[in-house]
Amino acid sequence: MDVDSAGLSGSAALLTRSRRLAIFAALMIGEFLYGWAWNSVDVLRPFQRSALGLSLVQAGSTYSAQGAGALTGAVLIGQLADRFGRRRVWATIIVGFGLALLAGLLVTSYTQLLAQRFVLGVFTGGVFPVGVSIYVNLFEEQVRGRIAGTLNACFSFSIVALGLALGQLGGHDWHLLLWLGGIPPLLLAGVVLALIPAGSSVDRHHVRGEKLPVRELFHPTVRRQTLLLATMTGLNFFGYQAYSGWLTTYLTETRGLSAAVAGEMVAWQFAGNIAGGFVWGWAADRFGRRFNAVGFLIASAAILTYLAMPGSPMLFRVVGLIYGATLCSSVIWGPWLAELYPPHLRSTAASIFNWGRIISFFAPLITGFLAEQYGLTVAMASAAVAFTLAAVIWLSQRETLPGRSTEAIPTPAQIDPSFVTSSDR
Template sequence: MTAAAPLRRADQLRRGEQVAIYCVMLIASLGYNFSFILVDYIRPFLRNDGVMTFAQTAQLYTVQALGVIIGSFAIPPLVARLGSKNVLIGSSLLLGLCTFANEVVTGFAPWAATRFIVGIVLPGCYIASVTMLANLFPPRARGRLLSVNMAMFSVSLMVFGALGSAIGGEWRWLVRVAAILPLVVAVATLVFLPDDRRFQVYANDDQSGADNRARGSWGEMFASARIRLTAACLVIAGLNFSAYQFYSGFITTYLKDVRGFSNELTGLFVTVDGIGTLVGTVIWGIIADRYGRRANLWGFVLAAVAIGALLAAPTIVPLLLAIELCYAIGLSCTNCWAAYFAELFPVRLRSMGTSLFHGGHIVSAFAPILVTVVAAQAPLAFGMALAPLSFLIAAAIWFGLPETLRRARGYRGFDPETP
């Protein structure tokens, strides 16, 4: 029997290889985030064009979230078996094709069907790319690298806002952009990314050497030793998604219907969200790598305070823009979760750990519908005010989780093998 080929060490990757891997991951994150926020941004346009009712536009998120929940638990075993590269290629192709379908179908039912499939494959893009980056880059830089990777959410918001302001009601152009990017990712992944199954990877220290051939299971994640960590990650991720949907999912509707802002001014607020989360990414990435992953929980507190301030503030546009900027900066504190959720679990369970971010949709799936129900009986702002409460509860739970960065002040000798 032929002996297995020796594994290459991740710390022996050449600089050019590292740059190529990272650039592809940035494009993958951009494509993922375009698809994720598409429905939120075009929600009022779908309603105004008579394509759907207000309630149906909210239900689209719920349908997509249900797909994400399925994908969050189905994708990690595929990553473990097929490798991050192959899963990223397949997920990106399906994501692009289903998004293209949104341009040509009309009515709630076909949109719901395509967004359900999009929801299933979205975790594939996220889990595969984050697992590869965590495996091939050391923890001393992991927080910043993965945080910037997640900052493509900010870039997506800025591009969406700029395009939305430029094209007005021609929302199908946004669908086209969201469809093309994943197809570019599939080609770039095929050409430039290595197979991380053939590497000795980084664990939670700065030298690679962990064997990446062991295959973990969901049984381990929900065993008595790890169920508290698993459940806590699911809950804080769910509260984060819920808070985002309570507020950001309806901010364009709120600005247009309640504040009476134009399409152009509404697009400017979305652009400010992108700028704020991009600035916040740099800030929180540095904090996570210097002071530890738990220090970022203060971003939730900032976001909660900012939401309350915006909903109560008078209609003074510069003031509202400044408050929205503070909210966006606070919101980006979760970018360190790409590293944190991987570090909380052994290498063999990393794909499962990173999937918990999307598993949080179990908690948040019905958040938009809850807002529409509340808004039917009270002002829309009342339903959106559920966001600060969600952020503050999540911050409290995050505070109780262990620190994984060894040089952080709050580190207490955490070992992912014996949590």
């Protein structure tokens, strides 16, 4: 991966190659630990349900609490990073989700569990927007897709590691998984502070805008763009919930497969997601950010094929692999969202990705209604519609990759003339 300083600006270009690679390594470790903390809500669910005597509904609601926290954290923490600096905010995020995970050791009631998961969600919700704004300022546009693909793999591998650790330690004491996921972030935070120079362009941008940066995303200059992007991310979350959320149920109840076989089919999609992240990251760097919208169109076709084809395990594996590999074409959304807005809004802009969770909260209710009225196949097919609409919005937006973009990115002065400083003139 070429990480020359060409295309970088300010102090980011002055950082040595080894320093930038070290920061990227810290980002990778942080992404792995974030994945461990986030996915522990699913992996530990049966143990916490047994320990606290929770019903199925109560156990499932812990994910809702965590998701609500993530939405809150994405909006609030992204703005804090743009306002006060990404270096300190990122270190605080890492410490925060580490301590929040360790707080799970003290939980003794359902209410406490909801509170713990909400707080964990708040801190993990800030990982994506702040992390994106760091590596977008750290590396030039031509490698940001591959950076995003690598971080996607780190997140996915954390799920594998969590599953393996559960198999080895779960039978002894599942609390060990909280210790393993909670202690390393406390150490990583110190490394982050040491690696990222305070006041550098990686840390913050020289232009300071509104006290609430999110308001700038709704300035008349970019309001329509912001609303369309939020809708696009919402359709992505809806589509994922509509299809993947019901997949195991569909395979076991509609297609009559055993739980073991159904689990294998899901694993093939997971494998496709890991491999696809690297491919689509490279494609976005080679052909442009909008090119990856074709992945959503292929994923939509794969969904309809999956629901209509004969019940052959081999076909399920192949089509499932294609779906998983093409769905993650959205891996470029992080840097792309940041590139669409001025540099001083990059963390806040990247948080748009998590705004779509508002729509995902309603996805189980909508798809559940469709399943009851028209059958599970129709409900899951709505995912293809959602991904297709998201692709259409994606293609309607501006390209940001140098050499392929046809429109200029709005400057701070275009967003608000009062932002013009001596360095902007």
